[in-house]
Amino acid sequence: AQSVSQHNHHVILSEAASLELGCNYSYGGTVNLFWYVQYPGQHLQLLLKYFSGDPLVKGIKGFEAEFIKSKFSFNLRKPSVQWSDTAEYFCAVNARAAGNKLTFGGGTRVLVKP
Amino acid sequence: KAGVTQTPRYLIKTRGQQVTLSCSPISGHRSVSWYQQTPGQGLQFLFEYFSETQRNKGNFPGRFSGRQFSNSRSEMNVSTLELGDSALYLCASSRLEDNEQFFGPGTRLTVL
Secondary structure: OOEEEEOOOEEEEEOOOOEEEOEEEEOOOOEEEEEEEEOOOOOOEEEEEEOOOOOEEEOHHHOEEEEEHHHOEEEEEEOOOOHHHOEEEEEEEEEHHHOOOOEEOOOEEEEEEO | OOOOEEEOOEEEEOOOOOEEEEEEOOOOOOEEEEEEEEOOOEEEEEEEEEOOEEEEEOOOOOOEEEEEOOOOOEEEEEOOOOHHHOEEEEEEEEOOOOOOOEEOOOEEEEEO
């Protein structure tokens, strides 16, 4: 069974700081990878996804993530955060043999101080 | 186009009761998945339906069940509610081809 771990539970940073959230997964087969964001009071929204091809993927709102297959990692980055990036971020993995089942990491709460 | 809708948005039940939650997927989406979100366990997969058939199931007891109708709308049912079933239940829909799932706002279930 696959598992996903996110290294940080809470991150606090100031506006304009750079953000990097770690995500590692455990699964031996082919996977699709996702980062979702949950803003306060809102539902889960897709930030970006990786299915195949260029391992550096760009998403919405200036976010990007890099898939490193040898490290089973899919880290999320943003060069300069804004107060509006305050949210909870979830990494998720879908094993291609498992239909649409997503396995989520525990989430990282990010607080951006103005 | 309209997003995933879930009804009701909030629900309060007592132990031992049963509950039915509803999900309407995005038009054209044929796959519907259900997830439970709690502070302690995070987001956990319940089951996925496609073409009225359960395609995947998570590790939840048999008290949790679901179904999908011919118009792709889905319901999930929880029988004999326990306090630990208090959670946000999320529905997600996708086209089968690309596995990108779109989530609804969830139903907040409180069991007293």
